[in-house]
Amino acid sequence: MKLSKDFYLKSDVAEVARALLGKFLVTNINDHLTTGIIVETEAYSGRNDKACHANNGRRTKRTEIMFLEGGKSYVYLCYGIHHLFNVTTNVDGLADAVLIRAIEPVEGVEIMMDRRKKKSLQPSLTAGPGSMAQALGITTKLYGADLLGEEIWIEDRGVSFSIDDMIACPRVGVAYAEEDAHRPWRFAVRDNLWVSKSK
DNA sequence: CTAACGATTCGCT
């Protein structure tokens, strides 16, 4: 069920981002198991993509993990408040990653609601990368975590969407990326309640 | 050492 290493080593990060729709993201943190179906992703390429932190060999302490072999967790703090979770992809030396932006809650819903301080089940529980990470208990402690390990991983449970049930559009919040901002590298499940509202 | 800036969210108007 757990996705194998091969899944993460593919060279086309946009294809991996699309393929992640319908997969199950699982965290098991301090014995709290939470799971959701991935319904929204964004691809970031380490070459010729100004939106990517690791663009064109920009190798720093923060981006280091992206340059290693795919299948690791890249978590970083955004706006000093939100922890954003990415899956690293591609082979050693090529720094690609997929931002997971939203999930549909499946297991551990009560735990997620506790973490998010929500009293009722609503899309704001897990729609949007910061909200989703908080619901799953993802913090920068998981920076570099192996996605074949025991704290965080991704499973195929047989759910898949047809190409017509998926949309591709420009990524959110990357206007600074100039000509790369228009790339249709945000993928989402069409008409899914748990996808974040962009703008 | 200093300063600017986010791959966002929430609350208030």
Next chain:
DNA sequence: GCGAATCGTTAGT
């Protein structure tokens, strides 16, 4: 719809 919150990373002095 608008702006504050909040801090690690980054690049430049």
